[in-house]
Amino acid sequence: MVNNKTTERVVITGMGIVCPLGHDIESTWQAVLAGKSGVDETTIFDASTFPTTFSAEVKGYDFTRFTKNPQLHKDANRGSRFAIGAGVQACRQAGINVETDNPADGIDRRRMGIYLGAGEGAANHEAFFSAIAAGWDSEKQQMDWVEWTDVAAVQMKAMHELEQEANMPAAHLAMLTGARGPVRGCLTACAASTQAVGEATMMIRRGDADIIIAGGAHSMIHPLGQTGFNRLTALSTRNDSPQTASRPFSASRDGFVLGEGAAIVILESLSSAKKRNVPILAEVIGYGSSSDAFRVTDMHEDGRGAIQAIGAAIRDAGISYKDVDYVNTHGTSTQENDSIETKAIKAVFKERAKQIPVSSIKSMMGHLIGAAGAAELITCVLAIRDGIVPPTINFNDPDPQLDLDYVPNVARKMQVNIAMKESFGFGGQNNVVIVKKYQD
């Protein structure tokens, strides 16, 4: 394919979020700055006997508030419903008309795309477990598929099944916005929405679209998701104190806290944003992606892949590591991630490593898995806007090995010109996006 490299600058003109700390940008941001925790007992299903009994749920959310046509989206899964709320907010801010056949926003729908790092919808667990229970012959250790089918065919529901596919959140946003440009989705585990924003930025840069609705949506707070993470011993089991369970970079960190939500940014070419005369929130200046090629179970010990992705993003941005004012970490609160991420930051930022504030908002909103990167990127944009960086809460027992400035417990006022978002996916897919205060 021909290299159509253009000089298009890419800016953010709208943002929306539905997460455990709020159902819109401003209330979420206020909660983050106040150091609030969105973690509590799990209520979506009965997790009372699981090794972990808590999570960071989105509570009291009503997606019908965001659409004139809830009937059209009635079968949408949890992640898709979050995406609808976050997407509509972002479109409104960017002046993109939704739910109309005759948009008056001056945007060519063929030049508007979607790129989501979105997760699969939850399985119909009741049907799934019941069918297995009906069909399994414990003595023979084999499945009677006829018995299995009798239950599955009745209990599984067609639209629920269709809506489970990971491309469905993007499909709902396409219906809402009429986007006819490139529509993509990726699922690189915990790095998915950072990758979506990064790749979407590249699409605009090379002129494949003027606008891309980018971000992520995911919920893995369901019996099989939690079973999987619990068995991996990746989750915190601090059941007696859910609010302090997510404690990135602390010595006593014992795993991440499962969260859920959606976060969407409107990426737009600078020329389109100027033509439409919409406020510009920040500029996306760099993106880097790499793989560890190490083990599916562990990060590379030296943070090789992480270092490579950060380096690639810095090169892509055409800046020096000295220019970065703030790093929003992957910071999951697992022993492994936080120590390797710290190593990687030291390797890249050298003598400046301890001077740069690096924080993890997963301490407050938990880990949104596919949606995490975009949600965290949004806080980078807000840090630039308001001149204040979010804290890492629950930071009460520093790990002697980890000696960076993690912005402990209290948000900090400081000018931020350039902020970096790091995301590292399970299995070794690493993605980094750099945003900058917009200057003409």
Place this chain on the structure above:
Amino acid sequence: MGRTRVVITGIGVVSPLGLTAGKMWEGLCAGRCGIKKISAFDPAKFSCQLAGEVENYKIQQYVPRSFRKATKLMSRDIELAVIAADEAVRDSGLITRAIDEQKVNVKPERMAINVGAGLISCDPCELAPAVAKSIADGKFDIRKWGKEGIELVTPLWLLKYLPNMLACHIGIIHDIQGPSNTITCAEVSGHIAIAEAAEVITRGNSDIALAGGAEAKVNPVLIMRQCLIKRATTRHNDDPEGACRPFDADASGSVFGDGAGIVVLENLDNAVTRGARIYAELIGSGQSASINPAYEHIEPDGCGVTIAIEKALAQANISPKDIDLIIPHGTGVPQDDLAEAKGIEAAMDKEAGRIPVWPTKSMLSNTGAAAGAIDVVAGVCAMRDGLIPAAKNCEKMAPGCNLNIVKETIKTDIRYTLCFGYTHGGQTAALVLKRFEN
């Protein structure tokens, strides 16, 4: 900035017609059908009892000795992808860590990977002992599961079912350290993964990329899903070969199957410098969306189909009259086939009646995330041999479809091939391949 051209230098396929690209092509040319009665589980009470199953294989044969233990962490989707990647890399002449650790001729950090994946369903039998342990009063009890059942789930269970693990395993096996992505756009995952990997090369982030897709659809949960959504045909349980009938008047639904397709994409300069055999050039991609309130089908006029094709042609800088072959999505679901045909006709304008259209799913079944990549390989083989095999099961064109479906094998020069796909949900994607010319 000069032009960066992206070429295909290696192909690998696992399909119901065989475990290699060569076997698949042979089967397609011979008009063989890979669809049979399901043997992976007893489908007696399924409304559709057919699938495109892949013959038995030993995964250990496709990974380096040092990686054999890690095959325990592979779901079938991952295995299929790993096998196709092994073939594609060997076919390309590249020597990665997996091929020969002593003679590696690639730079790991200059290699990228992008493997499309489906929604991987776990094997119900694998969780059955844990479920059996969680029964109280004859019913599944989530509290028992959380305490006792869960203990019987193997600790690394989740890692087998994360869609990104296809790319991760291949990346580890072949030591690919550059950009890595996992496209999860159902049946266009393969198309998009290949398009995006090419973009990674054109923007200079890598010289070589492994790209494609894989999915194991022959799983009771996934086949049941297709039955419930009514995409699977129910009329041909006694006639597997005649079951999937894209664009045919008697079409009644699709048939699903297992598969994987991986291609090696390479910066042309890199390929020329190392003297690689070049199959074809990827010269354009285009994407759009179908917007339909009844989103279990694509919109009746196929507008999203038309836009994706138009974009791909524009990027390729060619017009419909240049296209020699179209490999459509063609699933055998009548309503969607008709909409796709309309979309293609609108994009091809006066040329629609001329261009040979060759649907492959009648023989290969619908392999989900693998389908696009498998079609790309089929297109590459067709261009290489100057041959379009006859399509199967389109005996009488469905009313309203006005396409030139390939009835008899055609021997002809093929310079440009268009591969196309769409999803339920609406994503559409088109790729334009060109026979390689210097």
